[in-house]
Amino acid sequence: MSMDRGQREGDEVLLMGNEAIARGALEAGVQVAAGYPGTPSSEIIETLSRFAETGKLYVEWSTNEKVAMETAAAASFAGLRSLCVMKQNGVNVASDFLLHLAGSGTRAGMILITCDDPGALSSVNEGESRHFARLMEIPLLEPADFQEAKEMTRWAFTLSEEIRNIVMVRSVTRMSHASGNVILGALPPAVRKAEFLCDGAVSDPERGPVISAPVIEKHRLQQEKIRKAAAIFEKSPFNAYSGPERPELLIITSSACRLYSLEAVSLLDAEDRVGILKLGTTWPLPPALLKRVLSTTEKILIVEEVLPFLEEQVKILAAEQVREIGVKTFYGKNDGALPMAGELNPDLAMAAVGRILGIDPPVLSSAYRKKLRAFAGLAPRREQTFCPGCPHRASYWSIREALQRDGRGGFVCGDIGCYAMASLFPAAGFYTAKTLHAMGSGTGLASGFGKLGSFGMDQPIIAVCGDSTFYHAAIPALINAVHQNANIIFIALDNNGTAMTGFQSHPGIDINAMGDASPVVDIAALCGAIGAKVVVGDPFALQETRETLNRLMEGQQGVKVLILKQSCALSPEKKGTKRYLMQVDDALCRGDACGCNRLCTRIFRCPGLLWNREKKKAQIDEVICAGCGVCAGICPAEAIRCEEAAKS
Amino acid sequence: MTNLALRKDPYNIVITGVGGQGNVMASRVLATMLVRRGFRVTIGETFGMSQRGGSVMSHIRVSSAAVWSPQIPKGRADLLVALEPVEAIRVLADYGNPSVKSLVNMRPIYPVGVITGEADYPAPETIRKAVAALSETACFLDATAEAIRLGNPIWGNIIMIGAVARLGVLPVNRELFAAVIREGMPASRVEANLRAFAIGEAAVA
Ligand code: SF4
Ligand code: SF4
Numbered sequence: 001m002s003m004d005r006g007q008r009e010g011d012e013v014l015l016m017g018n019e020a021i022a023r024g025a026l027e028a029g030v031q032v033a034a035g036y037p038g039t040p041s042s043e044i045i046e047t048l049s050r051f052a053e054t055g056k057l058y059v060e061w062s063t064n065e066k067v068a069m070e071t072a073a074a075a076s077f078a079g080l081r082s083l084c085v086m087k088q089n090g091v092n093v094a095s096d097f098l099l100h101l102a103g104s105g106t107r108a109g110m111i112l113i114t115c116d117d118p119g120a121l122s123s124v125n126e127g128e129s130r131h132f133a134r135l136m137e138i139p140l141l142e143p144a145d146f147q148e149a150k151e152m153t154r155w156a157f158t159l160s161e162e163i164r165n166i167v168m169v170r171s172v173t174r175m176s177h178a179s180g181n182v183i184l185g186a187l188p189p190a191v192r193k194a195e196f197l198c199d200g201a202v203s204d205p206e207r208g209p210v211i212s213a214p215v216i217e218k219h220r221l222q223q224e225k226i227r228k229a230a231a232i233f234e235k236s237p238f239n240a241y242s243g244p245e246r247p248e249l250l251i252i253t254s255s256a257c258r259l260y261s262l263e264a265v266s267l268l269d270a271e272d273r274v275g276i277l278k279l280g281t282t283w284p285l286p287p288a289l290l291k292r293v294l295s296t297t298e299k300i301l302i303v304e305e306v307l308p309f310l311e312e313q314v315k316i317l318a319a320e321q322v323r324e325i326g327v328k329t330f331y332g333k334n335d336g337a338l339p340m341a342g343e344l345n346p347d348l349a350m351a352a353v354g355r356i357l358g359i360d361p362p363v364l365s366s367a368y369r370k371k372l373r374a375f376a377g378l379a380p381r382r383e384q385t386f387c388p389g390c391p392h393r394a395s396y397w398s399i400r401e402a403l404q405r406d407g408r409g410g411f412v413c414g415d416i417g418c419y420a421m422a423s424l425f426p427a428a429g430f431y432t433a434k435t436l437h438a439m440g441s442g443t444g445l446a447s448g449f450g451k452l453g454s455f456g457m458d459q460p461i462i463a464v465c466g467d468s469t470f471y472h473a474a475i476p477a478l479i480n481a482v483h484q485n486a487n488i489i490f491i492a493l494d495n496n497g498t499a500m501t502g503f504q505s506h507p508g509i510d511i512n513a514m515g516d517a518s519p520v521v522d523i524a525a526l527c528g529a530i531g532a533k534v535v536v537g538d539p540f541a542l543q544e545t546r547e548t549l550n551r552l553m554e555g556q557q558g559v560k561v562l563i564l565k566q567s568c569a570l571s572p573e574k575k576g577t578k579r580y581l582m583q584v585d586d587a588l589c590r591g592d593a594c595g596c597n598r599l600c601t602r603i604f605r606c607p608g609l610l611w612n613r614e615k616k617k618a619q620i621d622e623v624i625c626a627g628c629g630v631c632a633g634i635c636p637a638e639a640i641r642c643e644e645a646a647k648s
Numbered sequence: 649m650t651n652l653a654l655r656k657d658p659y660n661i662v663i664t665g666v667g668g669q670g671n672v673m674a675s676r677v678l679a680t681m682l683v684r685r686g687f688r689v690t691i692g693e694t695f696g697m698s699q700r701g702g703s704v705m706s707h708i709r710v711s712s713a714a715v716w717s718p719q720i721p722k723g724r725a726d727l728l729v730a731l732e733p734v735e736a737i738r739v740l741a742d743y744g745n746p747s748v749k750s751l752v753n754m755r756p757i758y759p760v761g762v763i764t765g766e767a768d769y770p771a772p773e774t775i776r777k778a779v780a781a782l783s784e785t786a787c788f789l790d791a792t793a794e795a796i797r798l799g800n801p802i803w804g805n806i807i808m809i810g811a812v813a814r815l816g817v818l819p820v821n822r823e824l825f826a827a828v829i830r831e832g833m834p835a836s837r838v839e840a841n842l843r844a845f846a847i848g849e850a851a852v853a
Contacts, residue, residue, distance in 0.1 A: 014676070014683045014691075121694065145715045146690075178718035179676070179691040181683055259690075259717035267721060346721040364723050368746050368782075375778040376741065379734040380767040382666065382759040384702045601764045607701060610758070611765035621763075623801065 007184055015182040017175040018043035020146045021113060024153025025083055026051055028109065029188040032075035034060045034068035036472065037501040038087030039122040040176040041115035045085055045513065046504070052514045056191055061504045061513045064439070064472040065090035066097050069112065073101055073166075076110035077210050078194040081157050088116040089438065091129040093473070095136070098166070102136040103212030103222060105164045105205065108192070109157030112138075112168045115176045118305035119343030122173070124420065124436055126341065130309045133168045133283045137222055139229040140283035141169045141238065144258040146180035152238060152280060154185070159232065163225040164205055170282075172305060174256040174343070230284040238280025239289060246296050247275030249356055252314055253303040254279045257344055261303045264349035268359045282310060290317050295325045301356060302332035303349055306341065331356055384421060385428045388608040389569035389626025391495050392419045395539040396429035397604065397634065399462060399491070402549035403432070410460030410553065413449070415442035415474070417466035418500045418568075419493050430603065433464065440465070440473025443490060447477055450486030450559075460553045461488045468498040468506040470523055482531050482559045489552050490532070492523050492563045493539075499568040527561040539564040542633040569626050578627025580642035582608070582620045588639035591616040604634050652685060652819035654710060659818070660720045661708040663808075664739045665731030666757045667701055670805035674729070675706035678809055680828045681820045682710050692718025701760065703735055710818070727817060728783070729808050731791070732757050733775045740782040750783040751811050751852075753804055755792035787811065789851045795844065803844040810848020822849065 007013055015023065022044050025033065035045040049059040058075075062068035065086040075082035086094065091114050098112070114129035133140035141156055143149040153169055160167040200207030202214070212218050233239065243250075251274060253261045258278045265274045277293050279285070294300065294317075302311040311332040318328050331337040337352045338344060354361045364372075386393045396412075396419075403410040414423045414433030422429025423436040435445050446463035465474045470492055481488055497503040505512050507521040527534045535552070537545050545564065552560040567574050592598060600618050601611040608625030609618055618639070629642040661678070665671040672693060679689045692707040709716035725743035728750040730736030736752045754772060761767035770778075780786045789811060791804040813820045822845060829841050 012683065014680050014689060174692060174718045177693050179679065179689075179693075180715055181688050256718065259715065260719070262714075263717045263721060345719045346717050350721070364745055368744075371781050372741060372744065375737065375782065378770050378774065378778055379738040379741070380759050380762055380769055382701065382703050383761060385760050387701070598765065602766075605760055605764055607758075607760055607763055610763050613765065 009184055009186040012181055012183045014179050015146055016043060016177065016179045017146055017149050017171060018115070018177070019047050020149040020182050021153045021169070021171065022047035023182065023184065024150035026187055027150070027185045028154040028157040029081055029190065030057065030083055030157070031080040031192065032058045032072055032082040033085070034062045034071040035085035036062055036065045036068050036090055037468070037498050037504040038090055039501055040117060040173040041085050041087045041113070042501045042504065043176070044113060046502070049513045059513050061506065063507060065094040069094040069097050069101070072110055073097075073106065075194070076106040076108045078196040079108045080192050080194050081109045083111045083113060085113045085115075087123070088114060088127045088129045089123070089125055090114070091132050092127065093439070095132060098132065098136050100212045101166055102138050103215070103218050104210045105222070105225070106160060106166050107164065107210075109160040110166045111153070111156045111160060112166055113153070113171065114168060115171045115173070116305075117173045119173070121343075124416070126306055128307055128309065129168070130170055130282065131307070137226050138165055139163070139167045139226065139281070141167065141280055142255040142282050143169070143171065143175060144255055144278055144280060146178075146182050148238065148280065149175060150182055150185070159229065162232070163228050165222065165225050170255070172256050226284055230286055233281035233284070233286040234288050236281050236286070239278065239286065241275060241277045241293055243275025244272055248273040248297065249275075249299045249301060249353065250293065250297045251276045251301050251303055251353070252279065252310060253277070254282050254310060255305070257303045257305055257349070260344055260346045260349040263346035264353050267346065267350050268354055268357070268361065270353065270357060270359060273357060274353060279310065283313070285313050285317060287317055290314065291321050291325060294318055294321070294328065298326070299329050299356065300331065301337060301352060302330065303338065303344065303352070304332075305344055308333035308340070384425050385605060385607060386418065386421065387569045387626070388606055388624050389574070389628035390418070391539045391564065391566035391568065392422070392429060392493055393604070393606060394542060394566075394628070394630045395491070395493055395545070395564050396422050396432050398539065398542050398545035398549060400430045400432050401546045402553065403460065405546070405550055406460055406553050408459050410462065412462045412464055413442035413446045415440065415463070415465050415469050417469055417493075419464055419466060438473070439469050440477055443474040443477035443481065446488040446490070447481035447484065447486045450481060450488040451484060453487055462491060463488060464491045464493055467492065467494045467496065467508050467523065471507045471521065475526070478527070478532070478559070479530050485558055487557050488559055489549065490559060490561045492561065494523060494563055494565045495568040495571070496565070497568055497571055499570065503571065524563055527563075532559045532561045534561045534563065536563045536565060539566050540628060540630050542630065569628070578625070578645045580627045580629040581645045582625055582627060582629070582631070583641045583643070584618045584620055585639045585641055586615065586617050588637050589617040590637050590639070591618070600631055600635055600640065604631060606631055654687070654712060655817060656726055657713065658709045658711040658716045659727070660725050661710070661727045661729065662720065662725045662739050662743055663706045663708065663729045663731070664735040665704055666735065667704050669704070669731045669757070670802050671704040671706055671731060674731070674805035674809055675708055677806070677825070677828060677832075678812065678820070679708055680832070681824045682818070684824060684828065685819050687712055688715055690716050690718050703738065705739065727751075727812070729812060731805060731808060733772070734770065736779050737775065740779065744782045747784045748782070749815065749817060750779050750786045751808060751815070752779055752786065752788050753791040753808060754788050755790065755804070787815075787852055789848070791848070791851075794847050794851070798840065798844060798847065800840075803840060806841050806844035807848035807851070810845035811852045813845070814849040814852040822846070
């Protein structure tokens with residue numbers, strides 16, 4: 001059901017936005033692709049890795065976004081077309097290199113693909129990568145449908161070679177994870193050979209060293225490139241106006257918001273009153289085009305996600321040209337016509353257009369609305385939780401027990417991955433994690449908390465960190481904690497893969513993105529080498545884990561590392577298999593009657609354990625239970641039995 | 649392939665369920681069939697943290713002319729396919745209207761709050777009543793039970809697609825399904841999928 005090698009030029013197929021982007025890169029002859037997994041961007045590298053072939057296309061999951069960008073840049077310097085991919089906040093990580101790269105310029109076409117997540121559908125931020133284009137002074141492209149996602153990605157390489165700088169292509173969740181028709185183009189046969197020509201003078205863009213100095217000179221050159229891009233954008237087919245010659249209202253929009261705008265206008269039957277300028281090249285804006293279109297009307301609504309990025313640019317252009325184009329009224333984020341936080345949709349766009357034009361949006365009949373009210377609230381909330389058999393539930397259970405036993409008000413600094421749910425939902429991790437920020441920040445925060453003992457803080461401090469996150473950004477923070485002698489327990493929740501985003505490889509795994517065998521960087525050995533005390537345990541051994549933790553809390557000053565190793569319940573080796581067959585012994589289960597107050601279902605909350613209301617006893621749901629055996633260890637009455645399952 | 653007429657353009661389909669039920673697969677199969685028929689199709693998917701027990705929803709827009717937004721406007725679903733019963737109610741609350749047709753798999757997947765005894769899950773009769781009241785036509789299936797009989801609960805999603813074909817609101821049929829499945833799947837899984845599809849067809853009278 002997805003893109004594969006069997007498909008040919010001219011085929012019209014259903015592609016996910018991310019697959020369309022990958023296809024565009026393939027059609028451009030990309031030879032090196034690197035990224036770090038993050039929803040909604042991961043499918044781009046995954047798709048490319050299916051096309052990887054020694055000597056033709058190299059694909060890697062890098063340890064973090066900055067390294068991914070550096071890897072791709074090296075290829076560009078050596079004459080190969082390359083791309084790097086990341087989610088919105090990944091650009092923050094890569095930005096230091098990006099600043100210098102934008103200054104030094106590139107050689108073979110190089111593009112940065114960022115996938116933003118308006119509405120934070122699967123992020124803990126609503127950060128926007130578009131602003132980096134302006135900040136770093138590099139061109140920005142935003143596709144507005146699936147075919148365009150492919151064409152624009154392909155063309156971005158050409159643009160990059162024309163201006164000799166990196167070009168940014170920005171998608172959003174509703175493009176990347178949506179699918180639509182795409183007509184495929186040809187895949188180029190030619191393969192370039194890699195060679196870094198570096199025997200020329202500093203001023204030689206073909207053969208000189210690739211550096212961002214002399215800074216002022218290079219900066220001027222970079223700004224010249226941006227002016228050149230603006231000139232090219234004036235004629236770009238990715239910018240298009242549709243609507244009446246003199247519209248009552250002009251909508252300026254980009255990306256998925258263009259589809260919302262079209263729908264809004266259609267729902268209001270306002271096609272003869274509203275024009276839409278769809279922009280695909282969103283930085284720098286082509287001034288002449290804007291001037292032409294702005295001249296046609298007085299009222300302008302800017303529909304975009306999330307911050308008023310286009311809105312501000314358009315206002316600047318309008319102010320500069322006010323003598324020629326006249327005074328305008330702008331609607332958008334700043335005046336509250338559209339919300340400035342959260343994602344947009346056709347309804348929000350329709351409401352805004354309706355208010356401006358004085359059209360009442362169509363509504364459902366009052367009889368139907370009455371029925372809706374009658375049945376409102378019938379569906380119980382579906383809160384998110386760890387999977388049945390998830391090692392994190394067990395790890396957090398032991399952490400919670402150990403902290404309670406310790407009694408000094410200790411807490412966990414959380415980090416990014418499935419285990420972040422411990423700070424978000426009661427059914428996952430018992431709310432033990434009390435901070436949640438960027439990748440690796442749990443360890444950095446713990447390092448800081450761990451130095452507050454001299455100010456009277458005696459709460460035990462625990463940082464948790466998944467295996468992929470460990471390599472990404474936790475290592476410098478952990479080294480800092482060791483060097484500063486911060487008093488912390490660092491727990492690596494090692495579930496053998498990047499579980500959250502779909503098991504991409506990382507340095508702890510012995511195969512890489514291309515499926516080739518690769519050397520493993522061992523977490524325990526690395527922690528030992530930087531001088532931390534290391535204990536390795538199995539999170540499913542509840543009592544042992546709890547005891548280890550209490551011992552470490554009472555132990556001496558410094559960084560103590562506990563590595564809890566157990567594969568993710570959805571990992572390919574575990575999925576669909578049960579280690580134990582579980583059963584609740586009705587005779588032993590105390591139920592509501594006394595003592596435990598339904599500890600297993602009310603607090604532990606594994607979805608494999610049901611509360612049987614008739615019997616007033618706990619019960620295993622055999623379809624859902626993953627057979628990890630952990631709940632047997634939490635029942636104080638020993639009513640949950642586990643029996644080794646026969647190997648099939 | 650020929651582009652047969654749609655009852656409405658765009659025709660809006662919501663496929664809903666819970667993570668792990670094969671929602672995404674069902675929407676891809678149905679959409680691929682419609683692309684084969686020459687339509688322009690957009691699928692919008694909300695599956696952020698879905699593998700961890702959350703609701704999953706796919707919006708499919710089918711048109712003979714244009715690409716439509718990956719989000720259906722509120723109150724504008726034409727067809728609802730629910731792999732899980734309370735998800736049907738949740739979707740109708742947002743996208744229902746007097747002319748929506750609903751197909752509902754009646755096997756519940758209890759949310760954690762229900763499992764733990766804190767929240768109530770409505771009785772099957774209440775669900776049927778609500779869905780019927782909020783739909784032009786409503787059809788209730790035991791797709792999961794049928795799928796288990798076939799050998800794996802996951803085929804419930806294909807049973808539902810078979811039922812969609814039988815409803816007659818979209819130009820899709822068994823031949824088209826077979827062609828799409830044969831291309832997108834290993835040969836070993838084709839037979840079971842075709843059987844699941846046939847069960848779904850038979851379930852809609
Ligand atoms: S995907 Fe793996 S790590 Fe994530 S919640 Fe499920 S079992 Fe846990
Ligand atoms: S054995 Fe217990 S803890 Fe493990 S998945 Fe089954 S019900 Fe959940």
